[in-house]
Amino acid sequence: MRDEKEMMDLIIGIAEKDERIRAVYMNGSRTNPNVKKDIFQDYDIVFVVTETISFINDKNWINLFGETAIVQEPELNDVKIGISNEKHDFSRRYAWLMLFKDGNRIDLGIEIKEEAQKNYLEDKLTVLLSDKDGFLPKIPPPTDIEYYVRKPDKDKYIACCNEFWWCQNNVAKGIARDELPYAMEMFNVYIRSMLNQMIDWYIGTLNNFSVNAGKMGKFYKKYLPVNLYDLYYKTYSDGNYKNIWDSIFTACKLFKLTALDVGKYFNFEYNQNEENGVLEYLKWVKNMKTTEYC
Numbered sequence: 001m002r003d004e005k006e007m008m009d010l011i012i013g014i015a016e017k018d019e020r021i022r023a024v025y026m027n028g029s030r031t032n033p034n035v036k037k038d039i040f041q042d043y044d045i046v047f048v049v050t051e052t053i054s055f056i057n058d059k060n061w062i063n064l065f066g067e068t069a070i071v072q073e074p075e076l077n078d079v080k081i082g083i084s085n086e087k088h089d090f091s092r093r094y095a096w097l098m099l100f101k102d103g104n105r106i107d108l109g110i111e112i113k114e115e116a117q118k119n120y121l122e123d124k125l126t127v128l129l130s131d132k133d134g135f136l137p138k139i140p141p142p143t144d145i146e147y148y149v150r151k152p153d154k155d156k157y158i159a160c161c162n163e164f165w166w167c168q169n170n171v172a173k174g175i176a177r178d179e180l181p182y183a184m185e186m187f188n189v190y191i192r193s194m195l196n197q198m199i200d201w202y203i204g205t206l207n208n209f210s211v212n213a214g215k216m217g218k219f220y221k222k223y224l225p226v227n228l229y230d231l232y233y234k235t236y237s238d239g240n241y242k243n244i245w246d247s248i249f250t251a252c253k254l255f256k257l258t259a260l261d262v263g264k265y266f267n268f269e270y271n272q273n274e275e276n277g278v279l280e281y282l283k284w285v286k287n288m289k290t291t292e293y294c
Contacts, residue, residue: 001039001102002066004030008129011045011106014064015130020055022113023048024130025120031127031142034212043106045129048116048136052094055110062096065106072097147212149204157201157259157268164194164255165278171248172285175241184239187248195235195255199224202258205265228254245286252279 002010015021028044029035055061062071074095075088093111100106111119113135120126125142152160167190174183200213203223213219221229231254237247256275263270 002104004037007043007104007106010065011043012129015047020050021047022050022132023116023128023136025116025126025128025136027123027125027127027142028107031125032144033142034144039103040105043104043108045106046109046111046116046119048113049110050112052091052110052112056090056094059096062098062108065098065108066100066102066104069099069101071099144212149200149207149209149211149213151204151209152201152262152266154266154268157262157266158271160194160197161259161271162274164191164198165274167191167194168248168252168278168282171244172282175244176285176288180239180241183244187244187251191251192235195251198255198258198262199228199232201262205262228257231257248282252282 012024015024025046025048026044027046029041030037030043035041049055062068074097075090075093077083079088091112093109093115095107095109098106098108116136120136121139124140124146125144126139127142128136128139167186170186171183171191174180174186196217199217199220203211203213203220207223211219211223213223217232220232224232231250235247235251235254237243252275256270260270262268
């Protein structure tokens, strides 16, 4: 596997030899001083170019980076699949996500100067690697401050609690009807997103809202007390309905523990009636004698 120096020399070398590429900057976890380096970190690179079309019309140029295992062109996929309503202007920006056979990964974007002048300053984890024309401004050292957990207001706290408890009835309904995909989707997407939001806020209260809890909770193990992380671990289940029920009630326990502490920190009132009503309903569905999974 090529090491970081080899990869950075390659990236900058390609840019230096190509007159169409006028500047290079990097962001992401490799520029974050609070993230431990490992071999799985992507190289999040942006080439500032004179135009994009020649790069798109002849895509063989990406082979300069190495032998690829798989490549994704996200903007092109959005257009083909129709998963995005955004109208992409390929003449302004484009991207290739490249996984190489040696295990390295480069997420490479190209953008014209007008785009760079906006995007370059938006991410505070940006590091300038090359600027042939000296048009990009000087910036302070990278920081992940903009990724810190943000404090909730009362309305957001109330809405998070309400959504968490409300969606539980859909999971129970899915189990009772033997609709496993529906039940799992409701639990692992809708309910988990609210659980994660509350956990983010809880971690914020423990750290004066000066830490990044990580995308999709990837730093939970670092910031949660061991007993709470153990509960979070147990919220993941297989497809066995009995185990799903265990995960549901574990998630309910964890949500309440964190929500009470967050509420106390901000002096927000936790709606115990919502919890009581939903737990009663969950237990009623779980204990229905007509079901075969009990």
